[in-house]
Amino acid sequence: MPSENLAITWRRIPERYRLVGTFCRNCQTSYFPARKLCPKCRRKGKIEQKQFSGRGKIYSFTEVTAGPSGFEKQTPYILAIVELEEGPKLTAQIVGARKVKIGDAVEAVFRKIIEDSEEGLIHYGYKFRLV
Amino acid sequence: MQSVGIVGYGVCVPKYRIKVQEIARVWGEEGDRISASLGIIEKSVPDIDEDAATLAVEAARNAIAFAKIKPDAIGAIYVGSESHPYAVKPTATIVAEAIGATPNLTAADLEFACKAGTAGIQICMGLVGANMVRYGLAIGADTSQGRPGDALEYTASAGAAAFVIGREKEEIVAEIEATCSFTTDTPDFWRRQHAEYPSHGGRFTGAPAYFRHIIGATQALFEKTGTRAADYDYFVFHQPNGKFPIEAAKKMGIDPQKVKPGLFTPIIGNTYSGASPIGLCGVLDIAKPGQRILLTSFGSGAGSDAFAIRVTDAIEKKRGEYCGRRLSDYLNDKEYIDYAIYVKHRRKLKM
Ligand SMILES: [Zn+2]
Numbered sequence: 001m002p003s004e005n006l007a008i009t010w011r012r013i014p015e016r017y018r019l020v021g022t023f024c025r026n027c028q029t030s031y032f033p034a035r036k037l038c039p040k041c042r043r044k045g046k047i048e049q050k051q052f053s054g055r056g057k058i059y060s061f062t063e064v065t066a067g068p069s070g071f072e073k074q075t076p077y078i079l080a081i082v083e084l085e086e087g088p089k090l091t092a093q094i095v096g097a098r099k100v101k102i103g104d105a106v107e108a109v110f111r112k113i114i115e116d117s118e119e120g121l122i123h124y125g126y127k128f129r130l131v
Numbered sequence: 132m133q134s135v136g137i138v139g140y141g142v143c144v145p146k147y148r149i150k151v152q153e154i155a156r157v158w159g160e161e162g163d164r165i166s167a168s169l170g171i172i173e174k175s176v177p178d179i180d181e182d183a184a185t186l187a188v189e190a191a192r193n194a195i196a197f198a199k200i201k202p203d204a205i206g207a208i209y210v211g212s213e214s215h216p217y218a219v220k221p222t223a224t225i226v227a228e229a230i231g232a233t234p235n236l237t238a239a240d241l242e243f244a245c246k247a248g249t250a251g252i253q254i255c256m257g258l259v260g261a262n263m264v265r266y267g268l269a270i271g272a273d274t275s276q277g278r279p280g281d282a283l284e285y286t287a288s289a290g291a292a293a294f295v296i297g298r299e300k301e302e303i304v305a306e307i308e309a310t311c312s313f314t315t316d317t318p319d320f321w322r323r324q325h326a327e328y329p330s331h332g333g334r335f336t337g338a339p340a341y342f343r344h345i346i347g348a349t350q351a352l353f354e355k356t357g358t359r360a361a362d363y364d365y366f367v368f369h370q371p372n373g374k375f376p377i378e379a380a381k382k383m384g385i386d387p388q389k390v391k392p393g394l395f396t397p398i399i400g401n402t403y404s405g406a407s408p409i410g411l412c413g414v415l416d417i418a419k420p421g422q423r424i425l426l427t428s429f430g431s432g433a434g435s436d437a438f439a440i441r442v443t444d445a446i447e448k449k450r451g452e453y454c455g456r457r458l459s460d461y462l463n464d465k466e467y468i469d470y471a472i473y474v475k476h477r478r479k480l481k482m
Contacts, residue, residue, distance in 0.1 A: 017228050109189065112180040113180070
């Protein structure tokens with residue numbers, strides 16, 4: 001897999017390592033990934049940083065049997081849309097389970113996502129497991 | 132020095148297990164005989180996306196949840212491992228970022244075979260006791276590897292334990308009353324830079340290495356504290372297999388029944404830097420206020436760190452309030468894999 005720009009990787013560390021997104025105090029809406037501007041409130045929005053709990057449920061999922069380059073050793077794996085308890089949805093791998101269903105409760109775990117190459121950077125981030 | 136102790140502790144053990152029987156089958160060995168001679172039934176295997184850093188992060192998060200402290204109050208993080216994911220680039224900074232302790236802290240990786248985790252506890256004790264930091268986080272984490280077909284392949288496993296060290300009397304769940312070490316240059320086990328698997332001295336790893344250092348450090352601690360075996364309720368020794376800690380106890384006239392509650396190698400294998408620290412966490416999960424624990428680690432190369440620990444009244448409330456995963460949860464949440472899947476997990480297969 002072609003390596004992501006190092007500056008982008010570095011900027012996304014708080015988001016990927018510990019689910020840091022944002023929250024609009026004006027309309028009480030949580031955003032993940034982070035938004036600089038609240039699309040509902042526009043200029044009236046009061047955006048602040050928010051760390052998500054990592055708890056949520058499976059909103060939708062698919063089983064990946066032919067993964068993209070860099071994920072060959074992990075296939076087959078489950079890729080799911082997880083609805084966080086704070087509201088936002090995100091796409092992530094489900095670990096430690098071969099069968100899941102919509103509505104299953106999940107929690108975030110810290111895992112290796114991909115390695116650029118044998119000598120390259122190791123990218124870490126969130127995945128989810130059933131609770 | 133002012134009193135310091137454990138404010139929170141947590142572990143992480145991967146979900147997958149392989150039985151000694153299954154490894155023996157592949158190499159045409161007698162599984163029953165090997166299982167009996169090592170005192171190991173099965174060992175943990177990390178998932179393909181787990182490494183020492185991910186295990187360290189999960190154990191650290193559990194320890195912080197147990198301690199009920201704010202991560203940014205942690206002033207020092209030390210991660211001890213012999214399987215750091217990078218040769219250059221610290222595991223400790225990955226942990227610091229993942230738990231939200233950055234940027235106002237000091238951090239470093241430690242390496243001393245299986246005792247790098249307890250070396251981290253000693254450093255944190257010094258920093259906390261000297262008022263240089265409010266809390267220190269010491270972690271032992273490994274995803275250790277044995278060469279395919281080597282005796283180590285039956286035991287080398289994966290796991291981590293983390294300890295938040297602090298000095299506030301009412302926060303401490305287990306006071307560390309004393310520590311001392313026994314260290315020499317002993318060539319029992321090593322891995323050269325760029326080598327994938329370690330080399331070891333076979334039977335030489337026993338008497339001059341493990342037993343000499345474990346017994347040396349434990350007896351030095353008895354002398355330093357004016358205590359004897361009867362004063363302790365539990366003993367946790369480094370556990371490269373299921374037999375050595377029991378033998379070490381017998382050599383020192385310690386009741387083996389005091390060793391068994393902290394002996395997890397028979398069901399998870401040798402988690403290296405995680406081994407005796409996980410044993411301590413297992414004991415802390417059941418110990419009563421006032422009970423005393425003696426912990427002695429061992430790292431090849433070689434050295435042992437011994438600790439005299441006294442459980443405080445605060446442990447019951449904190450254990451009761453903790454709702455994260457405990458060692459027993461990790462032990463029960465397991466799935467067996469065969470050797471073929473094991474090879475894939477451990478990247479012994481070159482694609
Ligand atoms: Zn808004």
